[in-house]
Every structure is written in C-alpha cells, then in structure tokens.
Amino acid sequence: MTYQELPKLNPEDPQVYARIDDDGLCRLTCTADHPPFIAWLAEGNEPLPPDPIPEPEPLTAQQKLEAAGLTVEELKDLLGL
C-alpha cells in the first residue's frame, strides 16, 4: 500500500491523496489530516508525486453544438445558409 498525491483540478480544491492498495486500485482518497495517512507519513513514508493532468479529449462539432444548445438547422439559420 502507498499513497499518491493527486493533481488539483481546481485551484481552490484541497490537496488530496489517493491510497493505492496492493492490487493497484484506489479505494480511498483523503486530505493531509486523515489520521491513517498521518501515521503512514510518521513511519517515514512519502507519497508518490502526482500524475500529469490528462488533456481533455477535443469536442466534436456535434458536441460543441449540443453544448451551445443549438441544432444544425438553427446554426444554418444563424449563419444565413
């Protein structure tokens, strides 16, 4: 078992750590004041560094339209096509 620092998705979020179990799964995440995490640190352990934040997959044209709440016909009308 080990802990890994998680990247902050939003600047105002607290620093969160993932407990990585021996089977590689993360079943618990915690803040720095979580008592078992503090005890683990006290044993001389250090959390793994965070993985880089994955870039979001680019939106398709259809997804962009949906996000804007537009239909293709409405877009055509808007553009005078």
Add this chain to the structure above:
Amino acid sequence: MAIVNFNSISGVSTISATTSMTVGTGVTITTNGIVGVTSINSGQLGGSRNVIINGSMVVNQRGFTGSSGATANGAYTTDRFHLGHSMDGAVSAGQTTMNSTVGGNAYADGFNSALHYRVTTADASLAASQYAVITQPIEGFNLQGFKKGTANAQQFTLSFWVRSSLTGTYIAELYDYDNSRSVSKSYTIDTANTWEKKTLTFPADTTGVFDNDNALSLYVFWWFAAGSDFSGGTLSTTWHTTQANRAIGQVNFLATAGNNFFLTGVQLEVGPTATEFERRSFGQELALCQRYYYREIVGSAGAPLGQNAFATSATSARILGKFPVSLRVRPTALEQTGTAADYAIFTGGSTRNCSAVPTFNDATTESYIVTATVASGQQTGHGGSAVGQVTTAYLAWNAEL
C-alpha cells in the same frame, strides 16, 4: 417492624406496607422505587439502557460476511465492532444470518444476525506481545450514566450470546481509554458449538472520570488470544493498570484453523442486573451506526448518488450531498469501490462514465463534496446528478473512534 410472608393473596382491595414489599427473590417495592426488576412482560424496561450500538449485529454497512469477512488489524466488520490483533495467524469476521440450526437458543431468543469470527490461519504459539480481540469503542458522551470516577460510580453489566467451537476460559474486558485503567472478567464456553448466554458484572470505579466528549473513552474487548504480556500476572477483576493482569487464562482460540466464534445480543448497561436486551428498530440502529460510518449505496444500476452534481469544467464535476445524521467528527477521507467505471456523471442530458474514481473534496459533519472526473464533453455549470453504474457502487465516509 412486622414481616408478613405469604404465597398468594386474593380478594383484598388494598395492600400497604410501610417500608417494602418483596416478590420472590426478584422485585422489591420500596418507598423509593422498584428494584430488582429485570423485565416487563419479559421485555425491556425502557429505551437507551444499552450503550453498545448494533449489539444485535443487524447493521452491516461494509457488507462483510462470515465467509468473506474483514481481516486486517483495526478493520471494522459488522458496524461498530472491529478487529484488533498482532499475531502470525489470520482471522476473518463478518455478519452471519441466523436460522434455527445456526442460531440455536440465540435465534430462539430473537436474534437473527451474529458476528462470525473465524480462524483462517492458525497461530499455535503466541509471542509475548501477540494478541487477538474484537472490540467496540464507545465515546464519552454515551458513558456518563456510569458516573465513573465519582463517589456515585455505578457497576457495569455486560451480557451477550456466544457460541464457540472451542470450549474453555475466555476473557471480556472493559478498558477505560481516558485513564488507562481496565477490569476483566472470565467466562466459560461450556459446550462446543452451542449458544450460551453470558452475564458479567464489573465493579464500579471511583477513580478516573470518563471525558464528556465525542472522543474514545471505553473499549469493550472480547479476547481470543493473549501472549504473556497480557496474561503473565493474576486476573484482575477490580480496576487496575497492570498490563499483565488483563487476560489471564484466555484459551488460544487461534491455535487451530477453522475455529469459529459467534457473538450477538451484546448489551452493556448501568447497574448489577442484566436486563432484557434493548431492542431498537432497524432504522434507529442504522442511524446510530451512521454517526460513525456512512455508506451511500445505489442498490440498482443507474440510480443516483448524492443529491446533485454540476460540471466545473469539461472533465470535472462536483457531487454534493447531505449526511442522514450528523457524523461524530468531520470525515477526512472518501471510500469507493476502486473502479472508475462504477460511477458516472449525468449533466446536460448526457451520462458520461467517470475516467477516474471519485475523490474526496471536502466534508463537514453534516454534508460532503466529492470530485468526479470524466474524459470530456461536459459544459461548465451544467447541473445534474452522479450515477452508480453498478449495483455495488457506493460512496462512504468514516467517522469511527
């Protein structure tokens, strides 16, 4: 003072006594009240006598079973009961559903669930510091009725149903965590694999007050094995501070793989008398347990988790929710299944599977915020809900002692 004895009396409209009236060896009516009453109509006298939570083992939020139980030192099994051990063997503990065959006299007494503790790897030779117990820790707020550490200190009576495959002497112990004082009582498993009701009364302690707060004050221990550090002295049935006097005579239950121990109907109450088990509704018992651990389960695929959710970016969302009861303390961690695809976020009319497991964001004793991550496609600010994609999906927060 005249004493009148009679076996029965009838046809008399009024019976009066200046000092007291006694029925058999049990109930005595005095000018100050009724004493020696163990039950009314063979049932409990009133509510809130039992300071043990989930004594009937009906609440099992973590889902451990007798065949697939909790194993780690410190792990909780049926709600509010946890394992404690340092040993070379291995054990497993979880909830067992009773029937007339498994439950015997305990089932006949109305108990349909039990904690099943079993040895999966033997440890026949204990080192001095090795031990194994199950315990329920109790917070100080719930113990003030014992008036411990005062001139009016009260006795403690512990009663429980037990069944073990190994006969012999066992130890039950009260450990005052606030003052590092303990008291032990032995009990005997007379017949293997047979339910037996045990009642142990521990003395009052005029030394060491239980703190009146939400922190740990008392452990109730059921011992299974005790190395010489805990068993090298003389069993102390009065309150003491000597480690070696805690578990003298305890059989080594760990000696043989396959040993089974069942426990239910646990009650700890003020005074020298074990009254009938205090039966609470399942909803009451669950709420009491949720003060210490809350697991929100979906129960069916596609059902919501939390109260609502909203997208904070194309790939992240926040799940918001409120705990059904106030937790004992602010939780600092979030538990989930460990599989990202067990969770999804529904916003803007679309459901997107999570690309990472939900993570802790913030919590108070009343409510929580969870961060969820999806691959793409969300519109910032769109609202919706979190979804459990499998029946076993859950989010859980721990506020145990």
